[in-house]
Amino acid sequence: MDDELRRRLSGIDRPARPWARGSGRGRPAALDDLEGVVSSEGVLVIERDVAAVGSPQYARSLLAGTRRAARSALARADIAGEIRDALVDLEGALFLDTETTGLAGNMVFLLGLMRFTGGSAVLTQILARDYREERALLERWREVAGGARRLVSFNGKSFDLPTLRDRLGLHGIEAPPEPHHVDLLHHSRRRWAGFLPDCRLQTLEWRVCGRRRTGDIPGEEIGAVYHEFVRTGRPNDIFTVLRHNALDILTLGDLLVALAAPEDEAA
Numbered sequence: 001m002d003d004e005l006r007r008r009l010s011g012i013d014r015p016a017r018p019w020a021r022g023s024g025r026g027r028p029a030a031l032d033d034l035e036g037v038v039s040s041e042g043v044l045v046i047e048r049d050v051a052a053v054g055s056p057q058y059a060r061s062l063l064a065g066t067r068r069a070a071r072s073a074l075a076r077a078d079i080a081g082e083i084r085d086a087l088v089d090l091e092g093a094l095f096l097d098t099e100t101t102g103l104a105g106n107m108v109f110l111l112g113l114m115r116f117t118g119g120s121a122v123l124t125q126i127l128a129r130d131y132r133e134e135r136a137l138l139e140r141w142r143e144v145a146g147g148a149r150r151l152v153s154f155n156g157k158s159f160d161l162p163t164l165r166d167r168l169g170l171h172g173i174e175a176p177p178e179p180h181h182v183d184l185l186h187h188s189r190r191r192w193a194g195f196l197p198d199c200r201l202q203t204l205e206w207r208v209c210g211r212r213r214t215g216d217i218p219g220e221e222i223g224a225v226y227h228e229f230v231r232t233g234r235p236n237d238i239f240t241v242l243r244h245n246a247l248d249i250l251t252l253g254d255l256l257v258a259l260a261a262p263e264d265e266a267a
Contacts (some may be wrong), residue, residue, distance in 0.1 A: 006160040031235050032130065033240075042136030043126050045243070050114070050121040050253075053246050062121060062253050064091055064104030064250045069260035076262075080190075082182045082217060085150070090116045094180075097248045098160045099241060105166050107134050108254040109226050111141055111244040114253065123249055125242060130230050135171045138164070145176040152252055154201050157183040184255050191259060217244050 013252040017176045032040055036048035051059035053080065068086040073079045086093050097111035122142075141164060145151075153160055168175045188199045188208075196207050206212045217225065217240045225237040 004040060008241060023216065027236070027239050031127070032241055040127050043128055043133050043140060045126070045140070046125045048123055050123055050250065054250060059121065059241060059252075060255070062250070063116075063119065065257040066116065066253070069257045073260050078263065079260055080187055082180075083256065085180075086152055086182050086256060087260055089149060094144065094148035094150070094179075095152045095249055095252045096160060097153065097245055097252070098155055098163065099226075099245050100163060101226055105163065107131065108137060108163060108167050109134065110241065111137055112249045115143060115248045116140070118159060121253065123246055125245060127238075127242070134167065135173070138168050138171055138173055138229055142168070142173060142176045145178065145261070148179050150180045150182055151178070152182045152184065152256065154188075154248070154252055154255070155185045156181065157181055157186075187259050189253060190255050191263075201248060203256060205247075207252045208258050209251060215240070216247070219244075 028034055031044055033050065034044075034046055036046045037044065038047045039045040050062060058134050066087060070090065073084040093116070095114035095172040097109050099112070101107045101109060107128075109128045111128070113124045115122055115124075126137050126140050128134045141154075151161075161178065165175050185199065185201075188204055191258065192204065192208065193199060196203055202213065202216075217237070222241055222244070225241055229235060229238045
């Protein structure tokens with residue numbers, strides 16, 4: 001990936017105030033005051049253009065990058081078919097990342113989704129504000145999954161989808177038909193395993209996408225943060241979890257573009 005693209009991507013981790021609504025400073029006092037809240041019935045649904053999550057510059061770069069990658073994919077034979085199909089039919093792709101209270105089989109309390117539509121990219125986050133709201137979250141998942149032509153995830157075949165299936169079954173909800181699933185972890189391992197120390201998402205974010213996070217929460221602390229939020233009702237650390245989930249989702253878009261680049265641009 002060239003230096004100019006790395007500079008453009010690096011802007012994603014420097015949003016001015018990604019969570020605050022209106023002209024006030026700092027974080028809002030309550031979850032319902034978050035920018036982009038579109039529903040608080042059953043679960044909290046936050047929907048924002050990617051430009052509001054990262055920056056307008058980042059959003060322009062991501063959209064331009066996906067268009068260039070799609071044109072390039074049609075003209076080359078050295079791109080994996082799954083990557084080509086996802087780029088060419090980008091509006092049919094649903095990008096997915098979940099946050100849970102622990103390892104596989106534990107509660108899903110946050111569902112992060114991204115869709116490209118009408119020349120923009122929209123991030124939707126669905127949050128269960130307490131344990132009782134997981135059922136409503138899963139019902140939302142069942143609705144949105146049915147409208148996608150393909151899923152795009154990172155380790156979703158081994159973790160996110162099996163966990164969602166388990167939780168649906170636990171709540172007695174019929175699982176939706178699952179579209180074709182593009183797991184970017186598998187493609188990233190084939191592409192960069194010989195170049196990088198590991199293929200963790202944040203390693204790829206740094207070494208391939210050219211940016212490093214600041215102020216992020218370690219994944220192993222997320223479950224404890226959620227339990228504390230349910231116990232106390234204080235949302236401060238949940239804002240950090242929402243940001244973590246949002247950056248994970250946006251990195252899926254970056255990786256999809258990077259996986260369409262020629263092999264001689266490997267990290």
